[in-house]
Amino acid sequence: MSIGYACLTVGVPNTDMKNCLLKNADEEKLTQLIEHNLSALQHIINYNVANEILLFRISSDIIPFGSSPVNTLPWKNLFQQELQIIGESVKRAGIRVSMHPGQYTVLNSPDQGVAKRAVDDLMYHSDFLDSLGVDGTSKIILHIGGAYGDKKVAIKRFAQRYKDLDECIQRRLVIENDDKTYHIGDVLELGFSLGVPVVYDNLHNQINYCDQRKDDFYWISQCRSSWKPRDGKQKVHYSQQNPLKSAGSHSESIAIDEFLDFYLRLGESQPDIMLEVKDKNLSALKCINCTTQKRNIKVLELEWSKYKYAILEKSPKDYKNIRELLKDKSTYPAVDFYRTIDHAYGQGLFQGNIVNAALHIWGYFKNLANNEERKRFFSLLQRYQENDGAIAPVKRFLFRLAEKYKQEYLLMSYYFL
DNA sequence: TGACGTCAAGATCCG
DNA sequence: CGGATCTTGACGTCA
Numbered sequence: 001m002s003i004g005y006a007c008l009t010v011g012v013p014n015t016d017m018k019n020c021l022l023k024n025a026d027e028e029k030l031t032q033l034i035e036h037n038l039s040a041l042q043h044i045i046n047y048n049v050a051n052e053i054l055l056f057r058i059s060s061d062i063i064p065f066g067s068s069p070v071n072t073l074p075w076k077n078l079f080q081q082e083l084q085i086i087g088e089s090v091k092r093a094g095i096r097v098s099m100h101p102g103q104y105t106v107l108n109s110p111d112q113g114v115a116k117r118a119v120d121d122l123m124y125h126s127d128f129l130d131s132l133g134v135d136g137t138s139k140i141i142l143h144i145g146g147a148y149g150d151k152k153v154a155i156k157r158f159a160q161r162y163k164d165l166d167e168c169i170q171r172r173l174v175i176e177n178d179d180k181t182y183h184i185g186d187v188l189e190l191g192f193s194l195g196v197p198v199v200y201d202n203l204h205n206q207i208n209y210c211d212q213r214k215d216d217f218y219w220i221s222q223c224r225s226s227w228k229p230r231d232g233k234q235k236v237h238y239s240q241q242n243p244l245k246s247a248g249s250h251s252e253s254i255a256i257d258e259f260l261d262f263y264l265r266l267g268e269s270q271p272d273i274m275l276e277v278k279d280k281n282l283s284a285l286k287c288i289n290c291t292t293q294k295r296n297i298k299v300l301e302l303e304w305s306k307y308k309y310a311i312l313e314k315s316p317k318d319y320k321n322i323r324e325l326l327k328d329k330s331t332y333p334a335v336d337f338y339r340t341i342d343h344a345y346g347q348g349l350f351q352g353n354i355v356n357a358a359l360h361i362w363g364y365f366k367n368l369a370n371n372e373e374r375k376r377f378f379s380l381l382q383r384y385q386e387n388d389g390a391i392a393p394v395k396r397f398l399f400r401l402a403e404k405y406k407q408e409y410l411l412m413s414y415y416f417l
Numbered sequence: 418t419g420a421c422g423t424c425a426a427g428a429t430c431c432g
Numbered sequence: 433c434g435g436a437t438c439t440t441g442a443c444g445t446c447a
Contacts, residue, residue: 008424019425021441061424065442103422104443114444146445180421180445249422393436 001233001270002096003291004048004055005277005284011306011417012281014043017061025070033064034075038082045086049093053284055272057098060125067117067124076131087132096232096272097134099125100141103178108145108158115161119169126169137232139174141199144182144190151181155190162194170196171230176237177204179248184219185210191226198226201237202262203276207247217265224269234269238262239276250276253345254283256290256338263291282414286338295332303337309415311344313357318344354391355381361398361410368405377401 009015018036020029041062048056065071076083090097107118125140132138147154165173175191176199177184184198184205191198200223202216210219220236227234240251240258254277263273277283289299304326312319318340325333325340362377369377380397383389395416402410410416 017425019442021426024426059424068442102443103445106444109444111444117443148445246421396436 001272002053002055003273003275003284003287004053004057004096005275005280006057006100007059007280009044009047009281010279011412011414012043012047013411015040015047017059019061019064022065022068022070025065025068027073030064030071030073030075031078034062034073034079035082037062037064038079038086042082042086042089045089045093045095047281048095049089051281051285051288053281053288054093054095055098055274056095057100057274058128060099060101063124063128066128067121076127080131083131084133087134090132090134096137097129097132098139098141098235098274099129101125103143105142106145107142107161108154110148110157119161119165122165122169122173126166126172129172130168136171136230138172139197139231139235140169140172141174141176141235141237143176143178144187147181151186155182155186159190159194162196174199174231174235177201177208179204179207181208183208183210184222188219188222188226191223195228196226197228197231197234198223199235199237199274201239201276203239203241203248203250204237206241216262217267220266220269220271224271232272234271235274236271237274237276242278250278253277253279253342254287255342256286256335257342259287260290260335263287279417286341290334290338292334295334297326297329297332300332300334300337301326305409306412306414307341309357309361309410309413310417311341312360313354313415314349315344315347316353316356318347351385355385357415358391358394358398361402361415364407364410365398365401365405369401373401 008017017040018033020033041058044056060066063071063075101121105118105121106114107122109115109118122140122142129138129140144158145154162170162173174197175187177187184200187198190196200219205216205219224234240255241247242249242251254275275283275287285303289303304322308319311322322337322340325336358381365373377397380394384391384394399416
């Protein structure tokens, strides 16, 4: 069983994706962007390898306008070497990659143009995975599409369009329940009739359910046999509701207790779990470290080095508690560790704590910074304290100092996110 | 016609 | 002028 995250990282250098507007998408621009994005992807994969994150969704934006007629670049040939090298690192590390066209790729549309673009888009995703040389367990996850006033007819149209797809797409295609139209019952029925594996998404099911009496584990076990050996391990999508946003919005971070409750009740089945969450790799590491058999406290110490100033800023009490928690090197208190981090992030922000954390960071530069920098720092801090200002400028300045004075320890801190 | 969701580009504002 | 912040774009469906 692997746990992974989707598309982007937070706090990892050189992993940002670039894009452009349609009107600017000429050959030169696209070449630059693809070159940049493939380099970013290589950095992401390297990060995943270093952190033993073995499940990852590649962004559909990796090749800008990848399925649009404006992109006439023969990118597979132009970047054959880069693609192959990325594919080799993926395979060497045993990482399972996937892709997920968004809600605007609609295979079952009555509009022929829309459907044709959906097929082109699936072909682009398939081409990309093929270009990495990854096998059929690297999936393309798709939603069924619209209802158009008659779900039965719309499902039939999906089935027909599926049968007309190229085999290279079919071997990778997986369908998923959505939060509006096709609940898990619909998707399972279609999946079994077509022989297509089904990804169960818990949050979508919470909003758009088939049967309120059935829980996540019932549906996950129903989906299991839609996955054949050639498809690889069953996959599920897991996310938590953001309490401050509309139904279906993903949470900022995965709350560890809620996740563990879900995870433990999966029992023997152990599907691959794709997290959909704003803090991306951070939550992936959290969930992995709380479920791994390798119980190495050094991993938590490394995590602590990144989290500590963010925690100090939010809750000095939790900061102190975690320091205590990590003292005994013969233990592996991962769950308590992340539980405390979750708690700290859930606290309200207080000016005194925020200033205290900023001064802690400043401590790194006290003897390095010149007079100008010293003046600047304290003036920014004062502006924050006095005029109901924002802390962001203070943090940005501190980050720049960390770059200038090469404070690697600070540069990787989640304090700056 | 605008909301939906997601991200970064582009536009604009500010010192 | 550079950097920070706000708005737009790209996609299709549905109310």
